[in-house]
Amino acid sequence: MARKKLDTLTEPMYYVLLSLRQERHGYGIMQNISALTGGRVNVGAGTLYALLERFEKDALICRTRVEENRKYYRLTEEGDRVLRVEYERIRRQTADMERVLREEEQK
Amino acid sequence: MRRKLGLFLYEEMDYKAAEDWLNRRAAAGWELDRIWLNVLAWFRPSGRTDLRYCVDLHRKPDEYALDMEDYYQLCADAGWEYVAQSGGMAIFASSPVARPVPLQTDRKMEERTYWKRAIRPAILGHLLLLGLLAALAALWGWLQWRGVGRAVKPSEILCSTACLLGALGVLCCVIGLLWSIPAGLLHWRRWKRAVEREEPVASSPFWSRFRGGVGWLGWLLMELCVIFQLVELFIPFLGYSGYDVAAHRPELRERPLAMAEEMGVDPNAVTYIREEPVWSLLVQGLRYHEDAREEEGYQFLSCDRYTCVSDGYASLLVRAIRWESGRSGYEAYGLLDFVPVELGLDESWSARDGSFLLLREGCTVALVGAHILDGGAPDLTGERMWNAVLERLDLE
Numbered sequence: 001m002a003r004k005k006l007d008t009l010t011e012p013m014y015y016v017l018l019s020l021r022q023e024r025h026g027y028g029i030m031q032n033i034s035a036l037t038g039g040r041v042n043v044g045a046g047t048l049y050a051l052l053e054r055f056e057k058d059a060l061i062c063r064t065r066v067e068e069n070r071k072y073y074r075l076t077e078e079g080d081r082v083l084r085v086e087y088e089r090i091r092r093q094t095a096d097m098e099r100v101l102r103e104e105e106q107k
Numbered sequence: 108m109r110r111k112l113g114l115f116l117y118e119e120m121d122y123k124a125a126e127d128w129l130n131r132r133a134a135a136g137w138e139l140d141r142i143w144l145n146v147l148a149w150f151r152p153s154g155r156t157d158l159r160y161c162v163d164l165h166r167k168p169d170e171y172a173l174d175m176e177d178y179y180q181l182c183a184d185a186g187w188e189y190v191a192q193s194g195g196m197a198i199f200a201s202s203p204v205a206r207p208v209p210l211q212t213d214r215k216m217e218e219r220t221y222w223k224r225a226i227r228p229a230i231l232g233h234l235l236l237l238g239l240l241a242a243l244a245a246l247w248g249w250l251q252w253r254g255v256g257r258a259v260k261p262s263e264i265l266c267s268t269a270c271l272l273g274a275l276g277v278l279c280c281v282i283g284l285l286w287s288i289p290a291g292l293l294h295w296r297r298w299k300r301a302v303e304r305e306e307p308v309a310s311s312p313f314w315s316r317f318r319g320g321v322g323w324l325g326w327l328l329m330e331l332c333v334i335f336q337l338v339e340l341f342i343p344f345l346g347y348s349g350y351d352v353a354a355h356r357p358e359l360r361e362r363p364l365a366m367a368e369e370m371g372v373d374p375n376a377v378t379y380i381r382e383e384p385v386w387s388l389l390v391q392g393l394r395y396h397e398d399a400r401e402e403e404g405y406q407f408l409s410c411d412r413y414t415c416v417s418d419g420y421a422s423l424l425v426r427a428i429r430w431e432s433g434r435s436g437y438e439a440y441g442l443l444d445f446v447p448v449e450l451g452l453d454e455s456w457s458a459r460d461g462s463f464l465l466l467r468e469g470c471t472v473a474l475v476g477a478h479i480l481d482g483g484a485p486d487l488t489g490e491r492m493w494n495a496v497l498e499r500l501d502l503e
């Protein structure tokens with residue numbers, strides 16, 4: 001049975017892919033997400049592991065090396081494309097919100 | 108070092124209840140050391156006030172084809188040390204650092220994992236097992252009805268610890284299975300509702316442990332059944348069957364058994380004896396048989412005496428013996444149709460005009476019978492013979 005393709009990304013998915021624009025291992029991703037969001041978004045180790053498994057299967061990320069039982073990953077071209085599509089969607093949403101707020105201020 | 112033993116009776120579908128239980132133990136100052144046989148949880152005193160547990164649905168690494176070592180390394184990096192495993196539940200303890208983030212933070216993903224690794228396998232596995240048990244029971248029943256193979260007698264089941272343990276074990280397993288299937292579906296519904304409403308998942312500690320306990324008890328009873336089956340294989344060797352009457356019979360005269368003397372047969376005419384000890388947790392006794400050769404012909408004399416754990420159990424044994432004697436016969440004597448007879452005991456039954464007696468007084472049961480090969484048999488209810496039999500059996 002074909003795996004369902006990711007249509008939209010959840011917040012943890014988005015930040016995991018974002019973190020993998022640089023090569024990182026699992027805990028490095030967790031730390032980066034926490035630092036990036038100021039602690040607002042925290043991804044548990046179990047959730048992260050499942051996400052990395054899924055992203056690797058969907059070819060959004062690739063494993064680069066293994067050191068001391070830690071697997072390192074990096075974004076693939078397909079992963080980069082999916083991330084950019086999601087970024088565009090969020091950006092358009094933000095722009096729409098800003099336009100509505102400006103129109104309300106002008107009234 | 109002080110240690111405490113607890114029973115870890117949780118199934119995968121109750122992993123949240125298991126987590127709550129471990130955290131309550133941690134709050135009370137106990138740290139999980141290890142889990143043995145998936146059920147015995149050893150705890151040691153903990154000096155930590157910040158200890159927390161997290162249970163994740165993962166099997167042991169060597170049960171997977173994939174490499175899982177990085178998963179445990181990731182958890183350790185994140186502040187969760189792997190402590191123990193119970194079935195499909197991996198148990199982690201928080202490292203003595205700042206409170207680590209729970210292992211699962213995405214509830215939707217956790218809900219999918221819960222269905223895939225806890226609910227679906229439980230329901231499918233239990234349905235399969237129930238189907239298998241039903242098929243085996245149907246096959247056994249059909250074979251018994253067709254008379255294929257040796258029929259299992261109800262009295263043999265009652266006198267066998269292995270059979271009883273096996274029957275109880277199967278019953279517990281069936282109850283556990285029938286309970287787990289709807290419980291799993293209800294759990295699943297509760298989970299989904301909790302995730303939709305962004306509420307914590309409610310866990311029922313008592314019922315989770317109770318249900319897990321029923322299933323575990325069934326497994327334990329089945330294991331004990333196998334052990335007792337092996338023990339019971341050796342019990343017949345404690346008896347005797349043969350023609351060395353002079354060497355073995357005098358010793359048996361000291362037992363409360365009705366023998367040739369009580370049934371009007373010359374003891375010197377006895378040519379063959381057979382004694383089979385009966386030993387189980389609920390019944391002990393002896394099945395005794397002797398052949399005698401007199402002028403009238405061959406006489407076959409039997410005396411089975413049982414001491415049961417209670418009057419009720421003894422009554423059950425009497426009922427079983429009556430039922431099977433009337434349907435499949437007793438020993439090589441053929442069918443015995445027992446009818447009630449008043450002999451002053453709690454229960455008295457007679458067959459073949461008094462030549463076979465089935466008696467119960469309190470928790471003691473006795474089956475006494477005599478048969479002459481060429482026809483005729485003594486009436487054991489006659490006053491003289493009855494008094495002699497009663498005195499020997501020591502029922503009152």
